[in-house]
Amino acid sequence: MDAFNHRTERLSTGRTYHFVDQRPASYKHGRTTTLLCVHGFPDCWYGWRYQIMSWAQRGFRVIVPDMLGYGGTDKPNDPAEYSTKRLCADLSAILDLLDIRKAVLVGHDWGAFTVSRFALWHPDRLLALVILSVPYTPPSPKYIPIKQVAKIAPNLSYQAYFEEQRATKEIESTLNAFLRLLYRSPNPTQRFRISQLYKGPQVFSKVQVPDSDLILNTEVFFSSPLMADRMNGPLNYYRTALFRHEEELAAKLPSNLRPDLPVLFIWGTKDTTCTSSLIQKAHKFIPRLQDYALEERGHWILVEAKEDISEKVGQWLEDLVEVQKARL
Structure with a gap:
């Protein structure tokens, strides 16, 4: 934990974020390529612990925030x-705070969706895009609940x-079991079901995150002076579908990513939330998409493929x- 450089800053948006820099x-300054890494649900900056030092040793500046609702970052209820x-x-x-004009955005899970949308909301701020586990989907012209x-x-x-408000208290009441259910070993024939929380630990006793890491991850994940409603912020991401749709429709966001933007997508073949049809669909909207299966x-x-992710992305x-240097 002490090996990482932590910062907490108030942004121009009025929100306070904790992040590793x-x-x-x-x-x-101005010459070193910056990677801005965005975690998913339920995670925090610590989810990138195996990649931060690896990429920094390769010469990249690595910025990893606790996203809104997590860790040391603001946790609004709405x-x-x-x-x-x-x-x-x-x-x-x-990026503005750190005087970085352009960066490589890297995202996993909800972070993958967020950085993909960043490529639509702020296309001029991207050098490249790396998406992990959740393939790109374009804005929909129609709202689908x-x-x-x-x-x-x-x-x-x-x-x-997760969208239901009752999920907050119910998940908090069995938090350790919930996390073990999420981090269980991959099984493409077994879907995630909340009912499994109440069938005993044998259902999901084997997890991809070591117990020691799971405990520490939970402590870092919920590092907040106010422990009440600790799952409310993370679950709020699943309660934004209508807000997102209305904003994207009003802004007339395009379906295609910037044609010159290099994009790498990496996924696990046993990930039940990532289907081949979605991956193929993503190619229609991203001209320079490269995909790689683990x-x-x-x-x-x-965590499961920490060396592979560090090496492949790096x-x-x-x-x-090198290509960009050769063009200069």
Whole structure:
């Protein structure tokens, strides 16, 4: 924990964020490429613990915030505060605070969705985009409630439960079991079901995160002087569908990402939330999309495949930097 450089700053958006700011030994302001890493649900900056030092040692500056509702960052109660437009404004404000004009955005899970939308809301701030576990989906011209989405795609039915306000207290009442259920070993034939929380630990005793890390991750994840409603902020991300749709429709966001933007997508073949049809669809909207499958890996690839992620992303970025240098 002490090996990371922590900062807590009030942004121009009025919100206070905690983030790790890890600079390489070779850092040069204005010349060193910055990676802005965005975690998903339920996670925090600590989810990137295996990648931060690896990428910093490769010469990148690595910025990893606790996203809104998590860790040492502000935790508003209103779900509208968690719309992707507002989250992207916060990320842009972090770059402004650090005097960084452009960065590589890297996201996992909800972070993958957020950085993909960042590419639409702030296309001029991106050098490249790395998406992990959740493939790109374009803004929809029609609002589809989550409960309807769950009927169409049963593998996403858990989101309909998370959307309900009652989920906050129910999950808090069995938090350790909930986290163990999420971090269980990948099984493509077994969907995530909340009912499994009440069937005993044997259902999900084998997890991808070591118990010692799970305990520490929980402590870091909920590092807040106010422990009440500690799951409210994280679950609020699932309560933003209508807000997101209205904002994207009003802004007339495009479906396609910037045509010259390099994009890398990495996923685990045993991740039940990531289907081949969604991956193929993403190629239609991202001209420079490269996708890479991690065989026999599930959703939590930052931990399950920590060396693979560190190496694959690091090498991909180094190759991009070399190409850019060659063009100058």
